[in-house]
Amino acid sequence: MSTFKQLQEIMASALELPTDAIRENSTMEEIEEWDSLGHVHIMVALEQAFDLYMDVDDFAELDSVPAILQYLAAEHAA
Amino acid sequence: MKISDNQFEKLLALQSAQEIKSILALRGMAPTLQQAGKLRQHLASLGTARTLRVGIVHTYTSELLDPWLHFSAALNQFDLDLYHAPYGTTVQEATSDSGLSRHNPDLTLLLLTREDLHPAFQVPAACIKAEDKQDIAEQAAKTLLGIVRQFRDTVGGHIVVTLLPEQTPPGLGLYDVMAEQSETRWWHGIKADIAIRIREELSGVSFLDMDQLVMQVGRDNFFDPRLWYSSVFPFSSDGALAICNAVTSIGASLHLTKAKVIVVDADNTLWGGVIGEDGIDGIALGPEHPGRAFVDFQKRLLSLQQRGFILALCSKNNPEDLNEVLLSHPHQLLKNEHFAAQRVNWLPKPDNLQSIAEELNLGLDSFVFVDDSDYECSAVRHSLPAVDVIQVPSRPTDIPACLDALARLEIVSLTAEDLEKTVMYAQERMRKTQREQLSETGGSIDDYLRSLNMKMSVRLDDTASVARLAQLTQKTNQFNLTTRRYTEKDITGMITSERFFVYHFSLADNFGSSGIVGLAIVELSAANKARLDTFLMSCRVIGRMAEQAFLSRVVKHLKTRGIEQLSAEYIPTRKNVLVENFLPDNGFQTSGDGGYTTCLGNTASGAGAPADDFPITIEGPVQDEHI
Known part of the structure; x- marks a missing residue:
């Protein structure tokens, strides 16, 4: 599953929305x-699914799907 | 423990909410937020038992509990209807037209902090002067009780009170426990005082001890400082789930059919191995692994009995083999007297459960069945879907905790009667054994009753037992001639009145004492006439001639008071057909107006029969100083 697909499911579940309500450019x-x-x-949910420990000061900046995807890519590279 | 993708798929394939619940509870599985959401949907699709309406009043963020609360409710087949009071409001919600009242909650959860109770909690406990501590504790308890009382007076349903624990170790660190000014000791004292006062002064209120949940999860895992400092939400996912499980457990014990009986298997449940094959010296039970785990599990079962649950034994074995363990294994904790019923035979377990239900006169929906075998568990699940089935884990080390997370085994109160109940069933079983043994050797019912060595104690106008006597009028349906319900105040009024005699009796025999189980209220209507207003007896002593003995002693006392005629009536209800013929059978004649009378001078008839006709030694009240 692509990272976006995974993210889409996590976000839809967390917000109690249908999966297609989350798009690649949603903010x-x-x-x-x-x-x-x-x-x-x-x-x-992100922390649990990707096994991360996120800095609370990063929370505010992760306010769009592109921002979250970028963050996850950087975490995975690290 | 995390749930792997593989395990999760298996959970989602299960079609029984009970099975999902017991697997999660047994393995201590902690779902992720996403898994909790999916499981909740799956559980909802399996059907819900009822809606649980929950209102939350909070002085810190509570909305982040929602997904966990919904998940935990769904596990117990509740459909949750949730209301959060506006942030930071407390007693403002304790009015009849508040959002909380309009929500009409089954359960109101108060999420409060210690700082809400007294400003002194804003500084480290070690900074508070020793001489001020008692005052502060008293004021804090008073403030909390005051808040809760306001909710109790205005909102229906049950109230659950919590106080947020300290998120850090005590200020004095490892030395705290030894310190004169120990923070932990001071806090536990305050908490215990609050909890006891809630129990004694308020009804329908539970104090949920969050410190216990912190211990269960561990402080480092219970809190999430990131969420606390950024969102004023103290808990991690693990902490949030533990709180929600505790709250739904309270909801379950109030609103689901009560669990009353725990039926346990023997082989590989109470001990390791099979007694019929391994023999008394071969089974695992005792101080060495894996025997120790089974000893600990038996301890847990004894604790559950102390919560008021009845234990029963159901095992496919030869009765002699099993009895040998119960009687003579040095490490066997559960003995014959702990089991209210036993089925040790080769019959199918569903049949045995059904016959236990009949023997104890309890519904199968109040049964929890505990067994290690796949076959037995699925047989019971299949034939008796009302029974809660818990499969004992295959690893002995997992067994002692296997019932700990079961919501239906939580209780919200504990009375002397609850504890008496389990003892009573066990005593009844021993009486039955004695009756059967006597009957095998040709003994009559009368021989049996005499062998019990029964002693009845009759008391008159006993002000110390008012609560129990009122309870008897409220609860007794079957052996009750008139089914008149009285409050404690009513009973006190009659006891102190010259016009009434209030008699009660308790019964003891070789196997134990019943406590107060019978009540008669007599009103003096004229100089030599009296009226039997109430005559009732608890079902637990039926079939021992206690009712006749009691009536005869009441009559004997009335005669010493110059009463010559006693009138009585039978008021039929849906449940008291048992006593339809009690009056005519005991020497009363119909009096034309639908009532009955008996002349007390006529000793040949039952109502006046001398007491030594009964297989019961009676004492009081005629020998008492009242006369």
Whole structure:
């Protein structure tokens, strides 16, 4: 499964949305359910799925699907 | 423990919520947020038992608990309807028109912090002067009780009170436990005081001890400082799930059919190995591995009995082999007297469970069945879907904890009667054995009753037993002539009145004492006449002639008071057909108006029969100073 597909499922589950509501260019601004609480759920789910320990100061910057994908790519490279 | 993709697929393939629940509980499996969401959907598709309405009042972020609460509720077949009070409001929600009241919760969860109770908790405990500590503790308890009381007065349902534990080790570190100004000791004292006062002063309120959950999960894993500092949410996923499981357990014990009986298998459950093959010296039970795990599991079962659950034994074995272990294995903790019922035979287990249910007069939906065998577990699951089936883990080291996470085995209260109950069933079984043994040797029922050595104690106008007497009028349905329900106040009124005699009795025999099980209330209606207002007896002593003995002693006492005529009535209900003929059978004549009377002078009839006709030694109240 591609990283995007995985992310799509994680986010849809965390926000209780259908999978196709999450697109490759989705941002926090345009998805109503992606509020500050939904954001914490996404971050927690990401950590568990990708076995990460994220810095809380990074949370705020990960406010779009491209930003999250970029972060995951960097983490995997590291 | 993480759930692997492979394990997760297997869970999603299961079609029984109970099976999913017991597997997760047994293996201590912790789902990820995403897995919890998927499992919740799967569980919901299997059907729900009922909606559980939960209201949360909180002084820190609570919404991040939601996915865990939904998951934990779904595991117990609840469909959750959740309301969060606005952030930081507490007693503002304790009004009849608040959002919380309008939500009409089954369960209100109060998530409070110690700082909410007293500002002194903002500084390290070691900084508080010793002489101020008692005052602060008292004020903190008073504030909390005051808050809870306001909710109790305005919101229905059950209330669960929590206080957020300290997220760091005690201020004085490892030395804390020894220190004069120990923070841990001071906190535990406050907490214990609060919990006891909630039990004694409020009804329908549970204090949920979060410190216990911290111990279970471990402090480092229970909290997530990142979420605390960024979102005022203290808990990690593990911590959140532990809290939600505890809250749903309380919901389950209140709103699901109560579990009452735990039926255990013997081989590879109470001990390792098979007694019929390995023999008493060959089974694993004792201080050496793996025997120690089985000893510990037996300890857990004894603890569950102390919670008020009844234990029963169901094993495919030769009775002699099994009895040898119960009687003479040096490390066997569970003895004959701990089991309210035993089925040691070669019949199918579903049949045995059904016959245990009949013997104990309890529904199969109150049964938890514990067995190691795939075959027996699936047989019971298949034939008796109402029974909760717990398969004992194959690794002995996993066995002692295998019932710990079962929500239906949590309790929200514990009374003397609950504990008495298990003892009572065991005593009843021993009486039955004695009856059967006597009958085999040609003894009559009367021989049996005499062999019990019964002693009845009759008391008159006993103000110390008011609560129990009121409870008897409230709960007794079958052996009850008039089914009149009385409050404690009513009973006290009659005890202190000159116009009423309030008699009760308790019964003891070779096997134990019943406590107070019978009540008679007599009203003096004229100089030499009286009316039997209430005559009832708890079912637990039926069939021992106690009712006749009690009536005869009441009559004997009335005669000493110059009463010549006693009137009585039978008021039929759906449940008291048992006593339909009690009055005519005991010397009462119909009196035309649908009632009954008996002349107390007529000693030939049952109501006046002398007490030595009964296989029971009676004491009081005629010999008492009352006379």
